[in-house]
Amino acid sequence: MQTTWAYISNYFVYSAMAVFTISFISHAFETAFAVRAPEVADATQGNLLLKTLDYKRTEKAARIATAMMILGFILLLAGVIARGISAKHVPWGNMYEFSITGALAFTGAYLMALRKYDLRWLGLFVSISVLLTLGTAITLLYRNSAPLVPALKSTWLVIHVVAAIISGGVFLLANVVAGAYLYLERFEEIDQRPIWLQRVPSLEVLDQLSYRLVAFVFPLWTFAVIAGAIWAESAWGRYWGWDPKETWAFITWVAYAAYLHARVTVGWRGRRAAWLCIFAGSTFLFNYVYVNVWGTGKHTYSGL
Amino acid sequence: MSRDLEIPELGFVALLRYAWRQLTSMRTALILLMLMAVAAIPGSLIPQRITNPIAVRDVFITNPGLAKWYERFSLFDVYGSPWFSAIYILLFISLIGCVLPRSVEHYRAMRAQPPATPRNLARLEHYQAFASDLGALNRAEQWFKEHRFRVRVENDSLSAEKGYLRETGNLLFHLSLILILVGVSFGSLFGMRGEAIVNVGERFINIPTSYDSLSLGKLTSDKSLPAFEIHVDKFVAQYDPVTNAPKDYTAWVTITNDGKTYKKRIKVNHPLTFGNTRVYLQANGYSPVVTVRDSKGFVALQGPVPFLPQDGNLRSIGAIKVPDADPPVGFVGSFVPTNSRAGGQGAISIFPELLDPKLLFSIWKGELGLDSGIPQSVYRIDTSSLTKIGLGSVKPGETFTYPEGSITLETVVPWVNLQIVDDPGKTYALFGGIVAILGLLSSLYGRRRRIWIRTTSTGVEVAGLAKNGAPGLEVEVDRFIERVKGE
Numbered sequence: 001m002q003t004t005w006a007y008i009s010n011y012f013v014y015s016a017m018a019v020f021t022i023s024f025i026s027h028a029f030e031t032a033f034a035v036r037a038p039e040v041a042d043a044t045q046g047n048l049l050l051k052t053l054d055y056k057r058t059e060k061a062a063r064i065a066t067a068m069m070i071l072g073f074i075l076l077l078a079g080v081i082a083r084g085i086s087a088k089h090v091p092w093g094n095m096y097e098f099s100i101t102g103a104l105a106f107t108g109a110y111l112m113a114l115r116k117y118d119l120r121w122l123g124l125f126v127s128i129s130v131l132l133t134l135g136t137a138i139t140l141l142y143r144n145s146a147p148l149v150p151a152l153k154s155t156w157l158v159i160h161v162v163a164a165i166i167s168g169g170v171f172l173l174a175n176v177v178a179g180a181y182l183y184l185e186r187f188e189e190i191d192q193r194p195i196w197l198q199r200v201p202s203l204e205v206l207d208q209l210s211y212r213l214v215a216f217v218f219p220l221w222t223f224a225v226i227a228g229a230i231w232a233e234s235a236w237g238r239y240w241g242w243d244p245k246e247t248w249a250f251i252t253w254v255a256y257a258a259y260l261h262a263r264v265t266v267g268w269r270g271r272r273a274a275w276l277c278i279f280a281g282s283t284f285l286f287n288y289v290y291v292n293v294w295g296t297g298k299h300t301y302s303g304l
Numbered sequence: 305m306s307r308d309l310e311i312p313e314l315g316f317v318a319l320l321r322y323a324w325r326q327l328t329s330m331r332t333a334l335i336l337l338m339l340m341a342v343a344a345i346p347g348s349l350i351p352q353r354i355t356n357p358i359a360v361r362d363v364f365i366t367n368p369g370l371a372k373w374y375e376r377f378s379l380f381d382v383y384g385s386p387w388f389s390a391i392y393i394l395l396f397i398s399l400i401g402c403v404l405p406r407s408v409e410h411y412r413a414m415r416a417q418p419p420a421t422p423r424n425l426a427r428l429e430h431y432q433a434f435a436s437d438l439g440a441l442n443r444a445e446q447w448f449k450e451h452r453f454r455v456r457v458e459n460d461s462l463s464a465e466k467g468y469l470r471e472t473g474n475l476l477f478h479l480s481l482i483l484i485l486v487g488v489s490f491g492s493l494f495g496m497r498g499e500a501i502v503n504v505g506e507r508f509i510n511i512p513t514s515y516d517s518l519s520l521g522k523l524t525s526d527k528s529l530p531a532f533e534i535h536v537d538k539f540v541a542q543y544d545p546v547t548n549a550p551k552d553y554t555a556w557v558t559i560t561n562d563g564k565t566y567k568k569r570i571k572v573n574h575p576l577t578f579g580n581t582r583v584y585l586q587a588n589g590y591s592p593v594v595t596v597r598d599s600k601g602f603v604a605l606q607g608p609v610p611f612l613p614q615d616g617n618l619r620s621i622g623a624i625k626v627p628d629a630d631p632p633v634g635f636v637g638s639f640v641p642t643n644s645r646a647g648g649q650g651a652i653s654i655f656p657e658l659l660d661p662k663l664l665f666s667i668w669k670g671e672l673g674l675d676s677g678i679p680q681s682v683y684r685i686d687t688s689s690l691t692k693i694g695l696g697s698v699k700p701g702e703t704f705t706y707p708e709g710s711i712t713l714e715t716v717v718p719w720v721n722l723q724i725v726d727d728p729g730k731t732y733a734l735f736g737g738i739v740a741i742l743g744l745l746s747s748l749y750g751r752r753r754r755i756w757i758r759t760t761s762t763g764v765e766v767a768g769l770a771k772n773g774a775p776g777l778e779v780e781v782d783r784f785i786e787r788v789k790g791e
Contacts, residue, residue, distance in 0.1 A: 216748075226740075239724045244348040260748075261337065292347075
């Protein structure tokens with residue numbers, strides 16, 4: 001029974017990957033085929049064939065892309081739940097399980113933000129990064145479904161890990177937006193945006209958006225750290241011990257605190273703020289990858 | 305030299321004031337914050353004494369030159385090092401210097417009335433002017449009250465403000481960080497932490513000599529240990545038969561405390577609590593119960609000897625020291641709970657439970673140096689001045705005989721490692737943490753805004769102002785205007 005559910009979970013994850021691939025191709029198709037070459041050369045522009053973008057032409061592709069993203073989210077959610085049923089515990093016992101849940105959170109953060117902001121230009125990036133994460137997870141990190149080690153048997157596993165994963169998804173989204181800001185700024189400086197970047201919002205909007213995302217999720221990250229401390233007190237006999245994972249969670253927290261102060265009280269905007277945001281986000285990623293794979297300490301469990 | 309070129313010398317007080325202003329400036333705070341993030345990094349890359357003392361010792365052995373330099377810059381104790389302490393102490397001074405004046409200012413602002421209505425509302429955001437009857441101001445005041453704005457009533461206008469919770473939350477958040485720091489320091493000054501290995505069937509009495517390791521806070525006295533006794537009745541560890549990973553650890557204990565005796569269970573995540581002191585189940589292993597007889601047939605040692613686990617399948621190493629035998633002997637041993645039958649040399653365990661236990665050892669003769677005064681590990685024997693007299697292995701019930709005596713493995717009992725911790729500061733830290741989250745929520749999601757309304761010769765005019773550019777004010781102003789119009 002247990003293994004059956006693990007197989008079902010794998011099928012769901014594979015299907016989600018197929019669907020995310022369709023989403024990725026549709027996103028690429030949307031941008032590529034929106035480019036319209038002019039029929040007559042414009043003499044005023046020195047006979048340059050100026051291309052324009054017409055997203056109406058590829059509206060259908062865009063819809064398919066977003067619909068596939070939602071379908072992928074649902075399939076992946078089913079995969080994560082089936083994995084949980086197979087293991088008889090919340091599926092956060094090893095790095096494979098963290099990775100598929102993290103990909104789920106990242107897609108979820110994107111879809112949530114999409115309801116409020118026009119973020120479809122980000123879809124290409126989101127679908128490819130989710131695909132890469134799932135691909136790495138299923139090929140390199142896959143482990144058979146197994147019971148939890150005693151230290152993980154606690155209600156705090158659900159609370160602490162949910163908070164940490166959601167925070168991570170939103171932090172990474174903020175990072176992507178800040179990255180888009182820096183990339184776009186290089187073109188704005190020479191006053192020329194490439195045609196396929198026409199739809200990316202203005203620099204001010206990107207700047208604000210990454211700040212909003214961080215400010216929105218910073219309290220949740222604080223909660224994730226404190227919930228971890230409460231759990232550590234009952235599992236390991238101390239609420240804080242500078243374990244590598246704890247240390248990097250602290251570094252991430254301080255870095256984002258610096259980012260928020262820089263923006264709100266010192267008035268940093270634009271490039272400097274974006275770099276600081278990316279630095280803070282990288283400390284989170286580093287914590288996830290380095291401490292789980294190469295690190296020592298209490299957060300590393302047998303076999304990743 | 306003309307006199308007016310002379311630079312006035314900064315007095316001592318002025319210098320202090322200048323330094324204070326620099327330290328409490330936001331720029332300095334920001335630099336200190338980033339410094340702290342960066343300064344915490346080496347502690348996660350270089351082994352730390354508090355988390356991994358064995359790895360620190362290994363650096364000293366494999367790379368003494370590097371270790372010496374690390375030691376010079378306290379890189380094995382980053383979080384207690386002078387430079388890390390300097391950063392966070394300066395940061396907290398800067399924080400206090402920033403937050404305290406702001407708290408006073410905020411307290412005054414909360415008690416004061418909102419500022420007067422600006423003369424020219426038309427220049428502000430969300431400005432609207434429209435015809436209205438005489439009851440407009442009354443309706444406006446009522447709306448403000450319903451929505452808990454603080455209102456300043458003037459002759460022909462109302463000035464209303466809301467959202468003080470934003471700054472209140474902000475200040476509370478920063479003050480709560482001080483509380484967390486106080487809790488942490490309090491815990492390390494007045495707390496204690498110790499570990500003891502207890503064989504199943506034996507008793508732990510909470511006095512300093514019962515501990516294998518005990519560290520007391522700087523201001524803790526070792527007489528303050530609460531008097532309790534724990535007898536370990538039974539210990540069960542369950543493992544997954546496929547992955548060999550542990551599934552559950554449970555210890556059944558009998559406690560004597562305050563003259564009462566009662567039974568309890570200790571599990572990981574479920575420690576015992578005696579007031580501020582908690583007892584955790586941290587690790588487990590096996591103690592072979594051996595009887596060693598010397599050449600004359602006298603029993604020189606009888607009882608359980610704890611062995612130290614080396615891997616997930618609990619292959620363990622240990623030393624059986626028998627100084628009272630004639631001649632004195634020592635056994636350097638390995639213990640495996642489930643012996644690998646695959647053959648080959650050495651001790652290999654293939655499962656952590658006692659399915660096919662085996663004790664393997666080498667026997668050494670000579671003075672063990674237990675009275676030499678040099679501290680020794682109970683799990684190791686320094687064999688440099690001893691002579692090897694044999695090599696053997698026993699299973700439970702078996703006896704191995706050598707010319708100078710014999711060793712019998714009677715049975716094997718598990719041992720548990722109890723961690724006993726008293727942290728009187730943790731309640732403050734927890735309270736600080738909760739306040740920090742609440743403060744953060746209201747400071748990041750709170751919006752401070754003002755709305756004004758003034759009667760003019762033709763009707764009324766309305767304007768609003770959102771501090772920090774918080775969104776959503778225009779919707780609020782529209783609703784407000786609906787009410788004022790009496791719609």
